[in-house]
Amino acid sequence: MPKASTTTTSATRGVAPRPPARRKQEDRSRETRDKLMQAAIDVLLRDGYNRLTMKEVVKVAGVSSGALMHHFTSKAELVVAATAMVYDEAIARGQRVALTAEAHRNPIEGYIADCTSVYFDWPFLAALETIVVARTDPELMEKILPVMEHYRSTCDVIWLAVFQKAGLTEGRAKAVLNLTLNLVRGMAINSIWRHDEAHYRQYLKTWIAMASHEFQLPAHV
Structure with missing residues (x-):
């Protein structure tokens, strides 16, 4: 009867093999x-x-x-790839926010928190730098536009589900999303030269109260 092999390997010793x-x-x-x-x-x-x-x-x-x-x-290829990386991170962050119990209790506040974390911070500034140049550069616009559209459409799907779960119809959910998005985005552009966080915070509180009343959403303002 042949003897069993006594050769030991990293696996049999319980040691993970080195990656190739x-x-x-x-x-x-x-x-x-x-x-x-x-x-x-x-x-x-x-x-x-x-x-x-x-x-x-x-x-x-x-x-x-x-x-x-x-x-x-090319520079365009690099910048577009970097912008895509930034917005992929923003999508992941938005998904985490949307899954929290707080976002489901107060969806409009959760959505505003997600929007402000992107538009009042460097992800939007980085994209804005590229978009402004792309306005007169069709080749660059062709590259950057799909990145921005992917971010926007993905976030819309994530947050539409949250608002619909809160009881809104699809049409009303889209309305509150777009109104809120454009309010925050407009403020973000204004903040490039007007650095007044209290000013924006007060108007956002006012919008939360108005939108919550109009769309019958819970709000803590």
Whole structure:
């Protein structure tokens, strides 16, 4: 009868096997890509789209020019990818807010909290820098528009479900979403030159009271 093998492996010893070299390479590549996109956002916010250069992005990211060209062949491609990354994070954040018990108790306040976290912060500023340039650059607009539309349509689906669960019809849910969105977005643009948080907070409280009464939603103002 042949003897059983006494050879031990990392698995039989209870030690996880090392990841293959290819996986490590993929991880490094993903890390480099993320560094480049984050650096692009940093430079975009600091210098604006027109003054953003690939050389400066490489410097801020701390990677080589070759690594940059491996992932992105043009400034437009880099900035659009970075903007998409930002808005994917915003979608994930919105999903977390929408799933909370507080958002279901007070949906309009939850939606405003989600909107202000994006439009009064760097995600919107980064996108705005690109959108303004894209207004007169059809090629750039063609690249950035799907990113913005994906963000908006995904958020609409998430929050429509919350408002409909609160008892609104689809039509009325869409109305309160769009009215609230445009109010917050308009304030966010105004905040670029008017830094008055108390001013916006007071008007948002007024809107919560008005919308809650009109749409028969709960509100704590």
